[in-house]
Amino acid sequence: MRRHGLDAKILAGGQSLVPLLNLRLTKPKILVDLNGVSGLDHIRETSAGLRIGAMTRQSGVERSAIVREKCPVLAEAIRHIGHLAIRHRGTIGGSLVHADPAAELPAVALALDAKFEVLGDGMARAVCADEFFIDYLTTSLRPDEILGEIIFPVLQPSSGYAVEEVARRHGDFAVAGVVAVVDLDGEGKIIGPRVALFGVAPTAVRARAVEQAMIGQQPGNELIRDAAALLRDMLDPPGDIRASSAYRKRAAAVLTVRALTKAVQLCHTRRLS
Ligand SMILES: Cc1cc2nc3c(=O)[nH]c(=O)nc-3n(C[C@H](O)[C@H](O)[C@H](O)COP(=O)(O)OP(=O)(O)OC[C@H]3O[C@@H](n4cnc5c(N)ncnc54)[C@H](O)[C@@H]3O)c2cc1C
Structure with missing residues (x-):
């Protein structure tokens, strides 16, 4: 991404990017496929909340026992995304970075004050949800950065x-x-x-x-x-x-x-x- 800058695009689940490529609404020269990159697909409970890797499939989060117990509103929101086939390929990070104003996950992230761990240039930086979403289909990610992980706070058992x-x-x-x-x-x-x-x-x-x-x-x-x-x-x-x-x-x-x-x-x- 550092080498190719704006000429390159990350490919995650392809459920938003591939339609845009088909319609020639975006024409990157290089696709950087994250599907073969390890370490981006996990759900972990930590003291800061649930840490979910950006490449975790939406259906994996929807069905996760730990998500259903600790942050059930996230699983509930994902149920509304498209159809199961889309959720099997679509990733949690892809939906958040795509930042469609009609998408469910950015609203969950905002409501819960989720934190985004952004990776680039050998460094990680944390971005709050209200600083991540800037405008229509636009986030504060820089061209040479990727979203690595999202931290969703755990809800109270009585929430x-x-x-x-x-x-x-x-x-x-x-x-x-x-x-x-x-x-x-x-x-x-x-x-x-x-x-x-x-x-x-x-x-x-x-x-x-x-x-x-x-x-x-x-x-x-x-x-x-x-x-x-x-x-x-x-x-x-x-x-x-x-x-x-x-x-x-x-x-x-x-x-x-x-x-x-x-x-x-x-x-x-x-x-x-
Ligand atoms: C028929 C249909 C119905 C749908 N209905 C809904 C719906 O009701 N609600 C909803 O929210 N979504 C819906 N979607 C979109 C779906 O949720 C997508 O999966 C999601 O928006 C994008 O995730 P993805 O993993 O497929 O990302 P991709 O399509 O691969 O990528 C999307 C964008 O994010 C960038 N990107 C992806 N991952 C990263 C990363 N880790 N770091 C940096 N950049 C990254 C890509 O470069 C690209 O710009 C629908 C899609 C289809 C085809």
């Missing part, structure tokens, strides 16, 4: 979570979607709510205003509806052939209500079990 999205057909990219995670304290008040949206802006976005409105409150339908209504001022989604801007905005609010309601219910259930 509630949900991933809600709307797509034109099963397996399509989402028109709009939301990832929500909540915890409740001993009095049943909300702590640490996390809400990230996808499909409604050039990158996935964290709905911090919604989160702020819920912190320290007793969860209830009215609170969740009022918090989700704050998205009206926060979002200005693009319109395209799949959905208008107004539809995406409305869908984001409706899906946020659904996701937060489910997350709170799950939190109650998990606290009892």
Whole structure:
């Protein structure tokens, strides 16, 4: 990558890159295939969280017992990606570096404040999720760097979570979607709510205003509806052939209500079990 710079492209699972090559939307002179490189395909539990190698296939993460136990929202989000055949080839790193605004994984990474370990020039640097995604299909990776690993924080055993999205057909990219995670304290008040949206802006976005409105409150339908209504001022989604801007905005609010309601219910259930 250092030798060829912008003339070279990394090939991971090929599920986004190969369609772009077919359509001649990208024309690299060199493909650097990571599929034969060892040390990039693993899931490890550490004190910092779950360290997942960039070349780990999405289906491997989805089915991993440790991911389902320690970070179940990640497995839940992957279930929504395309179809099984795509998830068998597609890698976790490829989805994050491709940074499609309608993809599920960037929203999970943002919601959980995941850390990205970036490798280049014999060095590793850590990048926070909110500094990794810059713009439409654009990350802060430099041309001679690769994504090596992602560190997803472990959720509390009692955390509630949900991933809600709307797509034109099963397996399509989402028109709009939301990832929500909540915890409740001993009095049943909300702590640490996390809400990230996808499909409604050039990158996935964290709905911090919604989160702020819920912190320290007793969860209830009215609170969740009022918090989700704050998205009206926060979002200005693009319109395209799949959905208008107004539809995406409305869908984001409706899906946020659904996701937060489910997350709170799950939190109650998990606290009892
Ligand atoms: C029909 C279809 C439906 C799909 N539906 C969805 C969906 O609903 N939701 C969703 O999120 N995705 C969807 N996808 C995309 C899929 O998730 C891709 O697998 C993923 O976006 C890219 O991962 P990959 O491993 O295939 O990467 P590739 O396609 O190989 O690479 C993608 C980009 O990332 C770069 N790259 C990859 N790995 C690294 C790395 N470690 N370091 C630096 N650069 C790297 C490549 O150079 C390229 O620019 C769909 C794909 C198809 C074909």
